[in-house]
Amino acid sequence: MKLTIVYDNDAGEGLKCGWGFACLIETESNNILFDTGWDGHLLLENMEKLAIDPQNIDTLVLSHQHWDHIGGVTTFLNINPDVDVYVPSGFSPRLKKEITSRIKRKLYGVASPQEICDKIYTTGELEKKGTGIKEHSLILECDSGNYVLTGCAHPGLLLILEAASSFGKMDGIIGGLHDSQEYGSFKDMQLIGAGHCTSHKDVIRKMYPEKFRKIFAGYSIEL
Numbered sequence: 001m002k003l004t005i006v007y008d009n010d011a012g013e014g015l016k017c018g019w020g021f022a023c024l025i026e027t028e029s030n031n032i033l034f035d036t037g038w039d040g041h042l043l044l045e046n047m048e049k050l051a052i053d054p055q056n057i058d059t060l061v062l063s064h065q066h067w068d069h070i071g072g073v074t075t076f077l078n079i080n081p082d083v084d085v086y087v088p089s090g091f092s093p094r095l096k097k098e099i100t101s102r103i104k105r106k107l108y109g110v111a112s113p114q115e116i117c118d119k120i121y122t123t124g125e126l127e128k129k130g131t132g133i134k135e136h137s138l139i140l141e142c143d144s145g146n147y148v149l150t151g152c153a154h155p156g157l158l159l160i161l162e163a164a165s166s167f168g169k170m171d172g173i174i175g176g177l178h179d180s181q182e183y184g185s186f187k188d189m190q191l192i193g194a195g196h197c198t199s200h201k202d203v204i205r206k207m208y209p210e211k212f213r214k215i216f217a218g219y220s221i222e223l
Contacts, residue, residue, distance in 0.1 A: 001119070001142045002026040003149070003174065004220040006046050007037030007072070008195050012218030015049055018042050020068035021151055021176050021196040024052060025140065030117040032059040033076070033083075034138060035151050038068045040075020046217055054080045059117060061086045063151025064135035065095065068196075077102045086110055088125040090134035110136050113166055123148075123163035126155035137175075139164050142223035145171030145190065152197050157182040172223075174215065183207055193221070 007022035020037035024047075033054075037043050047054055054076060060083045062070050077083070082104045087096065089109035100107045112124040119141040127134050133154040140147045146168050153160060157173075157180045164170050172191030177198040186192050186208055194201050195215035205212040213219075 001140060002220065002222045003140075004050060004052070005195065005215050005217050006033075006050065006052065007035070007043050008215060008217045008219075009197075010195070010214075010216035011046075012216055015046050015217045016042050017217055020071065022069075022072070023149060023175070024057070025120065025138075025149070027117065027119060030059055030120070031057045032061060032117060032120060033057045034061045034149055035063050035069040036060075036072030036076050038071035040072030043072040043076060044079065050218065055082075057083060059084050059086070061116065061122075061138065062088075062091070063137065064088060064133060064154065065091055066133075066152065069151050070095075073099065074102065084108065086116055086122065088134040088136050090125055090127075113163060121167055123160060126159050126163060128155045128159060131155075137164070139167045139170075140223065141167070144223050145169075147172040147174060147191070147223055149173075150175035150177065152176040153178045153180055156180060157185045161185055172211075174213075174221075177204075186211065193219075195219075 004024045011017035022037045023034045025032040084105045085107045089111040121139040123137045138149040174193035176196030179199040193213040193215045
């Protein structure tokens with residue numbers, strides 16, 4: 001399974017950065033785009049430079065309803081409407097209707113943990129009490145172990161990892177970790193790929209220097 005960060009606050013040489021997040025997941029049977037960043041044109045431009053054909057993507061997963069993760073949706077769907085779309089069940093009914101009108105396949109509202117594609121699972125919709133932010137993360141079942149892919153981790157690492165644990169031990173985490181300070185959650189992991197909105201990258205890097213990876217648009221890893 002291969003992951004490529006397509007959109008992030010930081011970018012590698014020749015790519016553009018923007019506030020937001022998007023990651024392409026390539027498996028033997030599916031190509032999944034996780035979030036779209038804010039600027040759809042920037043998303044497609046980075047895809048072109050990374051030799052990623054948006055027409056080859058068959059599944060779109062949106063982690064939560066914040067502009068920096070769904071802003072590029074319409075631009076992407078104008079290029080490729082032939083996708084299944086997964087969103088948290090609490091997503092705005094109006095946005096669900098808008099997305100449904102633009103796609104040739106189905107939109108699924110995710111409430112509980114389930115399989116999305118072969119070896120790709122969702123934690124189900126999670127919400128940290130008092131925030132009102134409904135978000136889901138993905139669990140990736142890879143040859144090298146199980147990994148969590150997050151958009152912003154608004155529900156908090158403890159809640160996300162508790163939900164993910166129903167699929168087994170998590171060997172790593174990649175994505176935006178927001179202001180999470182549950183640093184002990186990383187203790188038994190082999191990979192910590194912190195990007196986008198992660199507030200405490202320096203702390204995580206100092207605590208886990210051998211496991212830490214700073215991710216950016218253009219970062220790619222095979223798991």
